Amino acid sequence: MIVLPGESREMAHAGLACRTAEGVALICSRAEAEGLEILESPSPYFEDGFAVRDPDGHLICFGKAIAESGEHEGIHGPTQHLTFASLDVERFVDFYHGKLGFALSDRVLHDNGTLATAFTTSNHEHHTIACFKSDRTGVDHHSYEAGEWATIRDWCDHFATQDVQLMRGPGRRGPGNNLFILIEDPDKNWIEVSAELEVI
Ligand SMILES: [Fe+2]
Numbered sequence: 001m002i003v004l005p006g007e008s009r010e011m012a013h014a015g016l017a018c019r020t021a022e023g024v025a026l027i028c029s030r031a032e033a034e035g036l037e038i039l040e041s042p043s044p045y046f047e048d049g050f051a052v053r054d055p056d057g058h059l060i061c062f063g064k065a066i067a068e069s070g071e072h073e074g075i076h077g078p079t080q081h082l083t084f085a086s087l088d089v090e091r092f093v094d095f096y097h098g099k100l101g102f103a104l105s106d107r108v109l110h111d112n113g114t115l116a117t118a119f120t121t122s123n124h125e126h127h128t129i130a131c132f133k134s135d136r137t138g139v140d141h142h143s144y145e146a147g148e149w150a151t152i153r154d155w156c157d158h159f160a161t162q163d164v165q166l167m168r169g170p171g172r173r174g175p176g177n178n179l180f181i182l183i184e185d186p187d188k189n190w191i192e193v194s195a196e197l198e199v200i
Helices: 019-035 090-099 151-162
Strands: 016-019 046-053 057-066 079-086 103-109 115-121 129-134 138-145 168-172 179-184 190-195
Touching: 016 019, 016 046, 016 079, 019 057, 019 103, 057 168, 079 168, 090 103, 090 129, 129 179, 151 190
Parallel strands: 016 057, 079 129, 138 190
Antiparallel strands: 046 057, 079 138, 103 115, 115 129, 168 179, 179 190
């Protein structure tokens, strides 16, 4: 996660790493064929990168990850997924599934048949980018991989020593079946720590 000066609860950009430059080029040519404008990736962590803007204005970067050097302090794990809040979940599906080619892995419907939540994935896990129907546009939450329950427990203990309250959890989500806790950071961003997300 990179923190930049800006509006509270605004996402500057998100990045998805591909294993190879060929993989990046494949997504780029698909995006181009779908008529998307190909933009420069601002990510300092990617080479051979590009970016597209989704219908809600989020800048989404793809690239080959530059290998990190050095050890990090504290409990750490990779970013697992990103979840948007949107006025229009159908449009989200059309973009991420229809245009970029993410798999549509799960959906939650309102009683009237419209989408309450859509889950899309770009790897073996249940979701990498999801979208919740909302009365606002932005990020709902982003989530970090803990690997297993014991590490979530350690996070809970760590948050207790720092007087960080859990907003929700520990518990298990419905779609994705993952163990989770949710906290709010000082900028009111919702942060999830997650484990055992369903593999599909
Ligand atoms: Fe989540």
